Amino acid sequence: MPSNRVVKVRSSGDSVTAQEMRDGIAAIQAEMKVSAAFPEAVERAATEAAADPRLPDLDRTDIELITIDPESARDLDQALHIERDPDTGGYVVHYAIADVAAFVAPGDPVDVEANRRGETLYGADSKIPLHPPVLSEDAASLLPDQVRPALLWTIKVDDTGEGTDVQVERALVRSRAKLSYEAVQADVDAGRESDLIGLLSEVGELRLAREAARGGVSLPLPEQELAETGEGHWELEFRRLTPVETWNAQISLLTGMAAASLMVYARVGILRTLPPADPRDVQRLHRTARALGIAWPAEQLYPDFVRTLDPSRPTHAAMIVACTRLLRGAGYVTFNGGLPEQAQHSALASEYAHVTAPLRRLVDRYAGEVCVALCAGTEVPEWVVAAMGELPDSMRESGRRANQYENAIVNLCEAELLHDRVGDSFAAVVVEVDEKDGTRGDITIEDPAIEASVRAERDLPLGEEVTVELVQADPASRSVEFRLA
Structure with missing residues (x-):
């Protein structure tokens, strides 16, 4: 997936x-x-x-x-x-x-x-x-x-x-x-x-x-x-x-988890990892849901909320796209002889490897190659072992x-x-404010269902509904910017 x-x-x-x-x-x-x-x-x-x-x-x-x-x-x-x-x-x-x-x-x-x-x-x-x-x-x-x-x-x-x-x-x-x-x-x-x-x-x-x-x-x-x-x-x-x-996609995930189990048991391999989500990112997603008019009860856990979303609805689809923020920080970890401190893929709640x-x-x-060697009872190829140190960075x-x-x-x-809608006004919600400059931040718009940057002459009201004006949409520079109305 x-x-x-x-x-x-x-x-x-x-x-x-x-x-x-x-x-x-x-x-x-x-x-x-x-x-x-x-x-x-x-x-x-x-x-x-x-x-x-x-x-x-x-x-x-x-x-x-x-x-x-x-x-x-x-x-x-x-x-x-x-x-x-x-x-x-x-x-x-x-x-x-x-x-x-x-x-x-x-x-x-x-x-x-x-x-x-x-x-x-x-x-x-x-x-x-x-x-x-x-x-x-x-x-x-x-x-x-x-x-x-x-x-x-x-x-x-x-x-x-x-x-x-x-x-x-x-x-x-x-x-x-x-x-x-x-x-x-x-x-x-x-x-x-x-x-x-x-x-x-x-x-x-x-x-x-x-x-x-x-x-x-x-x-x-x-x-x-x-x-x-x-x-x-x-x-x-x-x-x-x-x-x-x-x-x-579930068959691919099944295989990736099976591969991870082989490598974890043998204490050698390459895992795909993801640390637990930053609470601030989860809070931002709550604001995004509000902007898109999607109910997300405070007591509902993130995985359960995602399962309520219907990707056939544009606002729900935009919400799912916004949820990719929680995948930031994903990486790879190699190990040979011991297990890494952080081996989990938090979104999958499991160890996981990319093999498919x-x-x-x-x-x-x-x-x-690691998994083939482990199942055959042979040594992991030297060229694989030699690459492990640099592979996560690559x-x-x-x-x-x-x-x-x-x-x-x-x-x-x-x-x-948006290039033909410069000057139009849109309803939006402020989902993030720059920590160094409170007059700049990000908004979510319901129609069209996108996230974009916004600037204002005063501090932006985090989490509040606002009206914004599109001041720039230039395909040549690939820039879109809104101003607080």
């Missing part, structure tokens, strides 16, 4: 405003010095690797795996199969993850470039990939009817949704079908889902219930879509996650860059959305 804001653009493609958006994205990429293109040496090495991967001996092409992704996706990290466990009445989950290490060797040009990039950057239908497409969208991708090397996770789940056993090994696999979220959801809604999707819904719902019981929460982060309505105007829309996406998206995120390749830097890219795209979209 995504923890970052996903912004898409829907336009005619040949309008002046659509071209402005493309130019704006190109300017962001130039400013940040990021490019979808790879150096020639990296492309050459990737092409050679695609033609000569290191294949495992184990053949599990008998497992009838499928992938479920957005319709247009080609970088397919994960393929799924679920069956009932006749011995326990529970389930056996097979989850095949693309084996990037079958193509990328430590220190080769693709590895060096991937370590420099850290992760794929997304925003407004633009993509700066982690690996060259000859690998990420072709040879290493779990495309249908293609035999691929994979890390095959086999996880046993009991009838309450609790994982009871895990094994991961290298194997050849073959996906039977590339399905889309929308098509699978349509089948579910019509009551014609396959047996496999029926089992996915059972396990997904059980895992959601277990998440709630342990005090965890997964943000059902909606896609924000800027839709061109004609004559240079845009509207902000939100697309909620389908239940199928939520169930699928190696085509798009560097750390997953390293964590996957991922912190790539995360900073991804957030910078995402924020620049969001700012561009919001400036395009």
Whole structure:
């Protein structure tokens, strides 16, 4: 399940405003010095690797795996199969993850470039990939009817949704079908889902219930879509996650928790961590809820509040986006021989590791290698151990860059959305005031459902309803600013 804001653009493609958006994205990429293109040496090495991967001996092409992704996706990290466990009445989950290490060797040009990039950057239908497409969208991708090397996770789940056993090994696999979220959801809604999707819904719902019981929460982060309505105007829309996406995300979380359990038990590995939320950030979210007209009783805990939100409602969708503030401070911790002081991911209320998206995120390749070694009873590869000291800092830097890219795209979209409304007044609530300058702060507006900066000639009234005037919305500078009316 995504923890970052996903912004898409829907336009005619040949309008002046659509071209402005493309130019704006190109300017962001130039400013940040990021490019979808790879150096020639990296492309050459990737092409050679695609033609000569290191294949495992184990053949599990008998497992009838499928992938479920957005319709247009080609970088397919994960393929799924679920069956009932006749011995326990529970389930056996097979989850095949693309084996990037079958193509990328430590220190080769693709590895060096991937370590420099850290992760794929997304925003407004633009993509700066982690690996060259000859690998990420072709040879290493779990495309249908293609035999691929994979890390095959086999996880046993009991009838309450609790994982009871895990094994991961290298194997050849073959996906039977590339399905889309929308098509699978349509089948579910019509009551014609396959047996496999029926089992996915059972396990997904059980895992959601277990998440709630342990005090965890997964943000059902909606896609924000800027839709061109004609004559240079845009509207902000939100697309909620389908239940199928939520169930699928729970399988990924199940695998990440299983990976963490292996590493914690062995006292070696790489965990994704998140410290407990700052009470001030929770208080700000209470003010945001008020601004958006959403009831949040003082006695209701944050995870329980999030579960009341309906992402199909624009104000609720905006509230979910605002809740990403509590994910700030997430990071990675490596350990070898002992356990880190802070090993928990507080939002999930569990230990957790990133292992299911190696085509798009560097750390997953390293964590996957640790788990394969632990299950095989062999030493963790030296190249993995050698990278542990620098890996958290490398991922912190790539995360900073991804957030910078995402924020620049969001700012561009919001400036395009509002550029023809300069001078208009809006109802808002002040959700934050600058500690050093009380005349500056942040507001939440209900329509359109956005957060923005505001300035005033007097101290801003924190938590109060105010009227603000839009004084600037400039797509060229990606700046939006309001003034207290």
